[in-house]
Amino acid sequence: MDIIFNKGGITAPEGFLASGVHCGIKKCKKDIAVVYSRVPAAAAGVFTTNKVKAAPLKVTMENLKNRKAQAIVVNSGNANACTGEDGLKDAKEMAELTAKQLKCGVEDVVVASTGVIGVKMPMDKVRDGIVKCCSTVSKEGGSDAACAIMTTDTFKKEVTVSMNIGGKKITIGAMAKGSGMIHPNMATMLCFISTDARIKEDALEKALRLATARSFNMISVDGDTSTNDMAVIFANGLAGNRLIEQETEDFDEFYRGLEIVCVELAKMMVKDGEGATKFMEVEVKNAPDDLSAVMAARSITRSNLVKTAIFGEDANWGRIICAVGYSGVDFDPNLVDIYISGKGGELMLAQNGMGIDFSEDKAKELLKEKDIKVIVDLKQGCGHATAWGCDLSYDYVKINGSYRT
Secondary structure, rough: OEEEEEEHHHOOOEEEEEEEEEOOOOOHHHHHEEEEEEEEEEEEEEEOOOOOOOOHHHHHHHHHHOOEEEEEEEEEOOOOOOOHHHHHHHHHOOOOOHHHHHOHHHHHHHEEHHHHOOOOOOOHHHHHHHHHHOOOOOOOOOOHHHHHOOOOOOOOEEEEEEEEEEEEEEEEEEEEEOOOOOOOOOOOOEEEEEOOOEEEEHHHHHHHHHHHHHHHHHHEOOOOOOOOOOOEEEOOOOOOOOOOOOOOOOHHHHHHHHHHHHHHHHHHHOOOOOOOOOOEEEEEEEEEOOOHHHHHHHHHHOOOOHHHHOOOOOHHHHHHHHHHHOOOOOOHHOOOOEEEEOOOEEOOOOOOEOOOOOHHHHHHHHHOOEEEOOOOOOOOEEEEEEEEEEEOOHHHHHHHOOOOO
């Protein structure tokens, strides 16, 4: 099955409209967005593991219990987290007003927010923004919506793919935000996915959970997990394909497309990591099992010592094996090989758990590249995993030291 990358983002699939406007939460940039399906859609979501959950996330978790949705309203610049009963009331009002404007059920509205924690929502501005958004949704509004959900992001994040399933063209579109506070177990970001596929609710939920585990839960920028993380998918069925169910070839094909979308978005988030100058891909292979490989790869991407070594272009492989050592994986350190690679080739840094003579000049050349791959071969099984991260630079401190200003 061929998967084709297209343009269009969240509104690329049949029947989806969107808009994004400036309502005044932020000084001048777009800060509120609405996404709307012309017909009710099957829906699923995955959410932050943080025990502190923002008000809009609570509302969305409750609304998605019926596995149906028709609209999304999301603001940036204010997280509406740690705002008490007033915050919950405000999140519910956002859903109610969106439902009223779009003439859909209030329980069919997903609510999301991102921004500063602990500040009450400026609801007068939000109300005006919702009305304006709902009155301007269009097929061309996806790009504005993607811009409106950004915070410290430096570029909008959109992906679109299409594929043929059962003789019907199916499209998956998505938009996401995330550049800081990104860490596995919902990767501290917002992601909204639309598709015109006709798929059973349980199959849609399974596909989203699998794709999340292999994409958003495999990235790390700074080790922080937010209060507002969510990834939500709508499937409105307008492609007219035969119903996709679990344990079928159609499901496998749909899942493959969804995973590609999520992995591409995850990589974009890492490349846009706050202050990031380098993108790091970590491959762990021949681990005792896949879970062990996942644990080791995650541990390396979240290690500040590894991240700073990458920033400093220092081939300090000891920091890499150290991160594997405290990952919780049961392995024999005396068997481990470590490599780095890039456009300029591949270089072994350690063999059988010990340092070897390698060219520091070659290592420096590889580490000067923007995209760097770290390969850890445990040589103790068939487990495999890939994770993504970025370096940790001076600018990360500058950006987060002045976030509220």
